[in-house]
Amino acid sequence: MSFPDITLQLRDAVPGLRGGLEANAPMAPLSWFRTGGPAQALYSPADEDDLAAFLAGCPGGIPVLVVGLGSNLLVRDGGVPGVVIRLGKPFQEIQADGLRIRAGAGAADVKVARTAAEAGVAGLSFLRGIPGAIGGALRMNGGAYGGETKDVLLSCRGVSRDGTVRTYALADMGFTYRHCGVADDVIFTEALFEGRPGDPAAILAEMNDITQARQASQPVNTRTGGSTFKNPPGGKAWELVDKAGCRGLRMGHAQVSELHTNFLIAHPGATAAEVEGLGEEVRRRVRETSGVELEWEIKRVGLPA
Structure with a gap:
């Protein structure tokens, strides 16, 4: 899918913008899961002053999201409306x-x-x-x-x-x-x-x-993120996932790691919906077996397809 181009509106709102600004920029390469739709606008600030000027001028109705290396990020398949800010080399x-x-x-x-x-x-x-x-x-x-x-x-x-x-x-x-x-x-x-x-x-x-x-x-050489769920007070998320019988559990092309059950793996062809859906199924099974409501540690952003 693609969003309406808002880059001209943003450039008009922030005269003298020095950073890069791209419409409908692919987000999958910016996430370790390698899934998800585009960013409506992707902005790479030239430095802190450029970032401050952009935020001051960016219309308040346009949502803003900042991303780093994408190791703890799941971008949904419908993409991210508004502006995604990526802090690059500067x-x-x-x-x-x-x-x-x-x-x-x-x-x-x-x-x-x-x-x-x-x-x-x-x-x-x-x-x-x-x-x-x-x-x-x-x-x-x-x-x-x-x-x-x-x-x-x-x-x-x-x-x-x-x-x-x-x-x-x-x-x-x-x-x-x-x-x-x-x-x-x-x-x-x-x-x-x-x-x-x-x-x-x-x-x-x-x-x-x-x-x-x-x-x-940990499955360090796979398309995965950081720890999927936060450790609950006094416990370990991976132990609860394991006890719920989720080690190796698959949903489409997404899988719970067999090496470390607090990691989800996106095999080639996986969609963000499969990864998130698998995570929600794990949460359901843990809730049923232990009564614990696991909280996502991975940040999920954007719209469903």
Whole structure:
């Protein structure tokens, strides 16, 4: 399907726009599931100022969605109305200064972890276990292998829907498990982390252990996303899915991983509807067998076909 072209309206509303703007841009290549319809408009800001100007001028009735690496994203088959903002290369810079690491919101978590390791900054190795970008880690208090974003964040920057740029201290973030309390319309652009002194070789060895653990326990070389469901209080989502008899369960070309049951796999030919439908069937079976209502951790966006 395709949407009406709104790019001319957007360019008129934001004179001097420097970032890229594309109508009916394919979204499937931007998601690790490789499914879904187009974005009505895809905007790639040139820098933070360009992003702020765009948000300030973008008509309020046009919805806006920001995406990073697409590792935790399921785009529905009907596509995404409004504007999808992708933070590309201008937001991927990483700098080390003493025990502090400054990273753009578009920077891959693994690259931030490696930069910290090479600089002898311990405490950020857990980022190696998160298949996403820093913006997502900020938005979800991303964590893995015993660490969470809240443990190392000093502050970050974000742009609100009206174009206001603000710095957020850790205390402003309202972090809880896989949740950030900052308004949903704020687009994070940069983060400042602080670790502790460490030996680069030891930190890299720790990261290598995380890599091996992921490869042994997760379907890392398939078309999948991050963890599908949040862990319920006091429990593990994968255990509930397993006990519900869902290991290897298929719906069309979508399948529950046999290696790790909290991962869904989109085999070639899978639609987003099949992936989401399979996830809902898993939730139903878990609810019937354990009484637990699993919450989606993967972000589902857009319209059904």
